[in-house]
Amino acid sequence: MSRVLKLLKTLDSTDQKKLSAELSDETEPLPLRRSDLYARAMFRRAARISKAWVPRKAPDVALPLAMGDLEKIDVIPGLVSIAPLDEGSVVTSCANEIMLRALRSLPFLEDERQWASLDEAKRTIEQHLESLQPVPIVDWPDVTSDKTLSLVAFQGLAAHILESAGEHSGDAAYVVDLSWMSGLPVRPGNEPLGACAYFAADRTLLRIYTGHDDTMREPGGASWEHAKWHWRCAVFAYVTIANHLGHLHFVCSELMMQATRENLPTDHPLRRFLTPHIYGVGAVNTRAGLVLAPEGGLAHRLWPFTYDGVATLLTRGVSEATFEPFPDTMAAKGFEELGDQYPYATDGLELHAICKSYAQEYVDLYFPNEALVEDPVVRRWWRHLVEVAPQTGLAPLVRQQQVVELLGQFIFLASGYHAQVGADSQYLLDPTFMGGRVRPRSEIADIQTTIELLTLNSLTGLYQPKLLDDYTHVFLEEHHDEASQIFRRFQAALQQLGRDIDTRNEKRDLPMRTFHPSLLDIAVSK
Ligand SMILES: [Fe+2]
Helix, strand or coil: HHHHHHHCCCCHHHHHHHHHHHHHHHHHHHCCCCCCHHHHHHHHHEEEEEEEECCCHHHCCCCCCCCCCCEEEEEEECEEEECCCCCCCCHHHHHHHHHHHHHHHCCCCCCCCCCCCCCHHHHHHHHHHHHHHEEECCCCCCCCHHHHHHHHHHHHHCCCCCCEEECCCCCCCCCEECHHHHHEEEEECCCCCCCEECCCCCCCCEEECCCCCCCCEECCCCHHHHHHHHHHHHHHHHHHHHHHHHHHHHHHHHHHHHHHHCCCCCCHHHHHHHHHHCCCCHHHHHHHCCCCCCCCCHHHHHEEEEEHHHHHHHHHHHCCCCCCHHHHHHHCCCHHHHHHHCCHHHHHHHHHHHHHHHHHHHHHHHHHHHHHHHCCHHEEEEEEEEHCCCCCCCCCCCHHHHHHHHHHHHHHHHHHHHHHHHHHHHHHHCCCCCCCCCCCCCCCCCCHHHHHCCCCCCCCCCCCCCCCCCCCCCCCCCHHHHHHHHHHHHHHHHHHHHHHHHHHCCCCCCCCCCCHHHEECCCCCC
């Protein structure tokens, strides 16, 4: 450990030379600059983790061990703090934490080199990066077409931020408006991200507004492909930094994990119910907090923003975090007329209904006659959720049904919504589909960004406990058989949903598998 401390605490020029020599063998085949120590070190680290990973399965979800205050690390002081130690495991050693903190102090090298051709990029990805990636859940054809962009908005990465067009949108019925992002400061050489895409009632892409040049463009016109590239990159940045990292990891999953472990006794029925769904949260959020989110971290480097820009996006995700039930969110959109032309709602509502029904049956079993509302530890747990993150929209606890709604929504978030905002292989293996930085006259991720994005994405391929697995070992002895029967009904309903999604996909323009239960994890653990 002393050697690690000596090597990585300061990372002076001698340390950097040593690190460079160590990195040579494993990163030699990649077209990164030798001086790009950060990208090379991160790639080596991710490759080693991926290759050594032992799949985590249901038996790894241990019984709760303790209740009480958790040690925390600040990610955004006053806004986000994470509890690094998961139940029963030491997720980050002192040496590991020092190394992660030291890596982000490596020189900030902005490598603007582009791929010589798309073929060259694809060849490099296939040879050196693809084996580390999770398998794409959908194969998108013709990734740069207008039709594909429309499908991204109605059933892909932007489906949850699709909105009704406002009165000033002319013939458009729907929009995905991220034009405000062009106000986020970027580093020299990059164009500010930020665009709004307009769609007709039949989902046809009508036009795109780009904020960096304050221009509206229509299909086939000058710079149309560049406008589409802007929109796709803005969607990827917003969904990943604000929705995935800020909203889901740093607020909803972290908050539920902390509130549950700090307030509910280990033999409380709610603690047992939530145990699988908060599995691994400390480990993944520690990695995200130390590697991805900080100044000089991976997000700061692979996106074009200054750190103020990254922090603004993260803060926006934190402030927009909500436990609003998914059916309420969908009802507010008012998209009923779309039917299965908006598959995000079709499949998502069914998944949510199954999660809520499971929560309802379980709560009714242990807490007949509203008993849960009077339980002092449940009231303390609820107050913790409300007081630490008032933006999530929880009202004072009055009715048992509020807890049922929250539990159902939390399972939906941890399993379903996590796939919506985080199953990114499908968007990243072709560097013309989505990227990080947008440079003038270019519609493809540059070499450095491609490798950094796929380095980050490789960590989402680590096998974690699945939603369709048996977690009845965490239930209490009291009512164990009845609780297990409830769980089996939950699993049977999920299996049926999988078959129904398969059937619906036969008629869709492109399959949507985001909410397919066979692909979902039990928790936000990667
Ligand atoms: Fe994630």
